Amino acid sequence: MTSGTEHLVVERVGATLVLTLNRPEARNALSLPMLVGLYDGWLEADADDTVRSVVLTGAGGVFCAGMDLKALAGGGRMAGDHYRDRLKDDPDLHWKAMLRHHRPRKPVIAAVEGHCVAGGTEILQGTDIRVAGRGATFGLYEVRRGLFPIGGSTVRLARQVPHTHALEMLLTGRPYPAEEAARIGLIGHVVEDGTALDKALEIAGLINANGPLAVEAVKASVYETAGMTEAEGLRSELERGWPVFDTADAKEGSRAFAEKRPPVYRRA
Numbered sequence: 001m002t003s004g005t006e007h008l009v010v011e012r013v014g015a016t017l018v019l020t021l022n023r024p025e026a027r028n029a030l031s032l033p034m035l036v037g038l039y040d041g042w043l044e045a046d047a048d049d050t051v052r053s054v055v056l057t058g059a060g061g062v063f064c065a066g067m068d069l070k071a072l073a074g075g076g077r078m079a080g081d082h083y084r085d086r087l088k089d090d091p092d093l094h095w096k097a098m099l100r101h102h103r104p105r106k107p108v109i110a111a112v113e114g115h116c117v118a119g120g121t122e123i124l125q126g127t128d129i130r131v132a133g134r135g136a137t138f139g140l141y142e143v144r145r146g147l148f149p150i151g152g153s154t155v156r157l158a159r160q161v162p163h164t165h166a167l168e169m170l171l172t173g174r175p176y177p178a179e180e181a182a183r184i185g186l187i188g189h190v191v192e193d194g195t196a197l198d199k200a201l202e203i204a205g206l207i208n209a210n211g212p213l214a215v216e217a218v219k220a221s222v223y224e225t226a227g228m229t230e231a232e233g234l235r236s237e238l239e240r241g242w243p244v245f246d247t248a249d250a251k252e253g254s255r256a257f258a259e260k261r262p263p264v265y266r267r268a
Helices: 032-047 069-073 081-089 093-097 119-124 153-160 163-172 178-184 196-208 212-224 230-245 248-258
Strands: 002-005 008-013 016-021 053-058 108-112 115-117 129-133 137-139 189-191
Touching: 002 032, 008 032, 016 032, 016 196, 032 053, 032 081, 032 093, 053 196, 081 093, 108 119, 108 196, 115 119, 119 137, 129 178, 129 196, 137 178, 153 163, 178 189, 189 196, 212 230, 212 248
Parallel strands: 016 053, 053 108, 108 129, 115 137, 129 189
Antiparallel strands: 002 008, 008 016
16 A cells, blocks of 8 residues: 655555655655655554554655755745645644654664755654665755754764764764764664665564564663663663563563464554
């Protein structure tokens, strides 16, 4: 099944929801229809218990070149009334779409080809696992245009890569090739160009085979404890972790291991 908006394609691949930014003629620059579609995609993944993971990618060999500055300068007039009404009803929608003010319950894997810069690199920081083609390019270009990377990068980046690398990326606005982005820890895998989506779906398949309640609890615990002291974090981990052991899925996992068969998880 395929759905979405005029600038975003939503597809199911098994238990994975694939969201594809679809403005290749504009290097998948973020438009209002795309942002509305992204936010709806995150909500769909959260609401559908048959979805175990999400892959975010871009069409045409490009991930995302950031915000569409022409559309921004035009006050969103390029978008239809429906999309403008959605933003009017929820002025925070664009931040939720960019994962600044929303964290999906399900693991999100980025599959990057080509340019992933400015707002593209900002969305990337809201994903959990990141794969890139060897020819991909990353960077926060905002300072080069006299702008501020307000999608969360001055908060998140230094928590995800070493301090000196975060400040260099933020303050120079220079491009980073995939190999360097992997070396500093911004992405986890560098693969041959054109195969990032395949690798992302491979990782998604490994996640999908696991207990969904356990996966979601693990993800939640990692983010919840990030700003805590060790003692606070360990207490929070127990609160998240112990209930998982009481689920039918936990019993099924142990039983399947003993019986040497794949487990059948039912989110119970």
